[in-house]
Amino acid sequence: MTRTRALSAQALAVLDILANAAGEWRHGYDIAALAGIKSGTLYPLLMRLEAQGQLEAAWQESPTSGRPPRHVYRLTEAGHALVASLGDALAQARALRAGAGLTPGLAGRSS
DSSP states (O other): OOOOOOOOHHHHHHHHHHHTTTTOOEEHHHHHHHHTOOHHHHHHHHHHHHHTTSEEEEEEOOSSTTOOOEEEEEEOHHHHHHHHHHTHHHHHHHHHHHHTTOOSOOTTOOO
């Protein structure tokens, strides 16, 4: 029997942020800042979500010469379907982030 785990508040925040990115690639640092999650929590979470097929990752060259490439992330079709199925849990995660003074999404924001 396979056990499914409930998504953590951090996972919900990451999924919500990427869903609001409208298919654009987002850097981990940007996601961490918007979600209020430290990198030690964020990157293992991003790797798990990628392994589950909820998001995809790619390397992006830095626009600044001499800087290393960075990992960028976006939701897959399966990730968008998961977000659509979350309903109330996602609304609660948004409310928690808003109460903490964190940006609820990325609409209109550039990386």
